[in-house]
Amino acid sequence: MENTPRGELTVCTVAMPADANPSGDIFGGWILSQMDIAGGVAAARRARGRCATVAVKEMTFHLPVQIGDLVSCYADIVRIGRTSLTVNIQAWATPHFEPAPPQMVTEGTFTYVAIDADRKPRPVPPP
Helix, strand or coil: CCCCCCCEEEEEEECCHHHECCCCEECHHHHHHHHHHHHHHHHHHHHCCCEEEEEEEEEEECCCCECCCEEEEEEEEEEECCCEEEEEEEEEEECCCCCCCCEEEEEEEEEEEEECCCCCECCCCCC
């Protein structure tokens, strides 16, 4: 695992009790949704407009997230196609109640497609 986040910080939030199972661990689906938001922010910025998630792959859950942890998601665009963008996303957690460095808890690869007003794929503009 890496010691430093890779990419741009696009989402930062606190894991709350409503996001946890009865054992106090945050649901993987909640983390996945935060990562999807983070990747969507990066994709929309680069595509200069609306994007839709079309694929999620290579999800790895390294460590559990606890209630109260500060969860930060970093997005790194690794590929730009004609209409699509592939984004590697890392979720890092920092304990809320104790001084400790952040740790990467989850990482995955998401693919987004740039879409127009009619929700049809459109070209990603040049940089």
